[in-house]
Amino acid sequence: MNLRIKKNANSIMGIVLTAIVVIPAIIGIFWTPYDPETINGSLKLAGASWAHPFGCDNFGRDILSRIMLGSSTTFLIGMGTVIGGAVVGTLVGALTGFYGGVIDEVLMRFNDVMLSFPSLLLALTFVAIFGPGKYRVMWALAIAFVPSFARIIRAEFKRVKNMDYVKAARLSGASDFRIMYVHILPNTVKVLINAVLIGFNNAVLAEAGLSFLGIGVQPPDASLGRMLSDSQTYLFTKPSYAIIPGMAIIVMVLGVSMIGKEVE
Amino acid sequence: MLHVEDLNIEFHDHIIPETVVYDFDLDIESGEIVGLVGESGSGKSMSALAIAGLLNRHDARKKGSIVFEGIDILNCPREILRSVQGDKISMIFQEPMTSLNPVKKIGWQVEEALRIHTDMNKEERKQKALEMLKEVELDDPERIYRSYPHQLSGGMRQRVMIAAAMINSPKLLIADEPTTALDVTVQAQIVSLLKRINKEKGTAILFISHDLSLVRQLCKRVIVMKSGYIVDSGETEEIFSNPKHEYTKNLISSIPQVKLD
Secondary structure, eight states: OOOOBOOSHHHHHHHHHHHHHHHHHHHHHHOOSSOTTOOOGGGTTOOOOSSSTTOBOTTSOBHHHHHHHHHHHHHHHHHHHHHHHHHHHHHHHHHHHHHOHHHHHHHHHHHHHHHTSOHHHHHHHHHHHHOSSHHHHHHHHHHHHHHHHHHHHHHHHHHHTTSHHHHHHHHTTOOHHHIIIIIIGGGGHHHHHHHHHHHHHHHHHHHHHHHHTTSSSOTTSOOHHHHHHHHGGGTTTOHHHHHHHHHHHHHHHHHHHHHHHHBO | OEEEEEEEEEEOSSSSOEEEEEEEEEEEOTTOEEEEEEOTTSSHHHHHHHHHTOSOTTTEEEEEEEEETTEETTTSOHHHHHHHBTTTEEEEOSOTTTSSOTTSOHHHHHHHHHHHHOOOOHHHHHHHHHHHHHHTTOSOHHHHHTOOGGGSOHHHHHHHHHHHHHTTOOSEEEEESTTTTSOHHHHHHHHHHHHHHHHHHOOEEEEEESOHHHHHHHOSEEEEEETTEEEEEEEHHHHHHSOOSHHHHHHHHTSOOOOOO
16 A cells, blocks of 8 residues: 555645644744743733744743644654553554454453543543643553554455455465564555554644643643643733744644645 | 364354254365365365464354364364464465555565574575565566555455465365356466476465366366355266266356356
């Protein structure tokens, strides 16, 4: 299968939009124009200027620097969440879909219980158990995202395992492990990639939601959700403080979902 | 070489168990081509899957014995079964469109049995695969080796399947309606290819079909099945000229005859 991205307006827009947020985010991991955590009283809620293109926040910290660092935090949490969720979900989905029987019943009923809670609520529960913080949020979200991946991959494995070419693989003496991960898994990549892209968006929104509620990323760490939460008190005095991280979230999610639409 | 006795296959995936094969007996000596004829649902594919060791062990209950070169296919541990599959027993399927993995290159798929059963390196495997592709009369094996299944026609894919199945020179090749999905000219080519392989390599073939004229061309012995039972078996010519069972008579009389007047 060829994962060709159709060169049309939609996918180019998607890539451009994603790049607008992701490139500064990647730079932000290594370098920001100012230290994003240095407090400067004289610049408190300063407006846009050449030195500070997006102005400064209520502690006089450079908003551009914080946006760069914040998007990278949000981006990494999103990535970590989908990668963790997809890897564990694929393992569970592969086992249950391939073997069926008792393993399937036990794991999938447990899965159903997990799925019956909204994933944000589930993540909230795990945050309550683990405590807040950058990496703990990632763990909580990853666990909350496992069931939906497991379900999707299980359905794909169930579909593919009855194909003649899997029978042929079995007949060439391949072990179960080899059949699952060498013969079947590549056939589920198309569905998996779509699920990963949608999952990434949900993870970004979930991180923003958790941080906005104050139980996600903790100060002084920056994340887009954290910045939104900090800015709500100044919504009327300095609306750009809230609008900029909000826009960053929108652009990232929109860009990724546009790419997701075009991946066939 | 292959000795099947009193094979019964029952399915227990519903509340009422269903028996699909009753008292199936079969002997195949090495180098022999045996035909297995019957209508859809007569149990011929199920018997073949059982012989290949492919029946799901959960749902199906099997009685009787299948002994292949001293190995009890029905009850041996999975590891032993796997060491036989692809090395000594191979199978080709009816539908060439679905029997190749759509996301893997042809070369990779032809080599699969080598990768599992031998310790050849990459280069040796490629040489062997190209040799096999040439052997099944495919033009330009280098190009086919690098192609994906969707780039090939049905007849070419069936040849690729045969190449993949024959790569370890198995003792027994089970061909489950290998020509049903192909048009008549390609059918004839595949049948003569199987005949040649049988002659040159001495591979025994269990040829499953509902096409009596093909069976007559290819097989020395034939077994006729109907609704799970073997109704007739013996030398092909004997059965065609002197069918014992009513059903066989009907089958033979229903071969379309072309009359041009």
